[in-house]
Amino acid sequence: QSALTQPRSVSGSPGQSVTISCTGTSSDIGVYTYVSWYRQHPGKAPKLLIYDVTKRPSGVPDRFSGSKSGNTASLTISGLQAEDEADYYCCSYAGSYSVVFGGGTKLTVL
C-alpha cells in the first residue's frame, strides 16, 4: 500500500494547460482502470474531478480530463483559472478492496 507518486508542485498561467502525473505500479494503476482525481482547496474537503480514469462527474467542466498509460495516470487542466489553484490528488484501486492516494500536487496559477 505505497503512495502513488505525484510531482510536489506545478504551475501555469491563466488560460494555459497543465498536466499532473501520477505514477504507480503494476499492482495498482498498471492493472486497474479505477483511477480518480480530486481537488482540495485549503481547509476544505476534497472534490471529485475524474473517476474511472477518464469520466467526469456531473457538474465538473470539460476543462478537466484524465488519461492513463502503463503505470502512470495524468490529469490535464485546460484553460487555467484562478480558482484552479489548489492541491490535487490522484487515487487508484490497489486490489483487495483497498485504495491508495498520491502524495498530492500543489498547483499554482501564476
Added chain:
Amino acid sequence: EVQLVDSGGDLVQPGQSLTLSCVVSGFTFRSYWMSWVRQAPGKGLEWVANIKQDGSEKYYVDSVKGRFTISRDNVKNSLYLQMNSLRVEDTAVYYCARGELAFDSWGQGTLVTVSS
C-alpha cells in the same frame, strides 16, 4: 442535496479510544459503500477503511488493522469509526466519504489529535 456531517473528533492521549460518526442525508445510504479517509496536518490523503452496503464486508489500511473498526447503521443513516489504541501518528482530519473506488461526496472532516 447530498450531505455528510462528520463529528466526534477530539484531543486524546496515546492509547485511548475515540468513536467518530458521520450522519448522511440526501441519498439512499444503504445503497452505497462508504469509506473513511484521513489527512494528517500538512500531509496528503490516506484511505483508512471502507464498508459494504450491508456491513458484511470491511477493509482497512494495514496501519489501523486490529485497532480501528468501521461500522454503519442503515436505519440511522450513519457511519462510524471506532478507534482504539490511538497513536500520535493517527493525528489527522478524518473525512467520511461516499464510495468504494472513488469518492463523490465528502463530509467536512473532524479533527482527531493524539497527544500526551
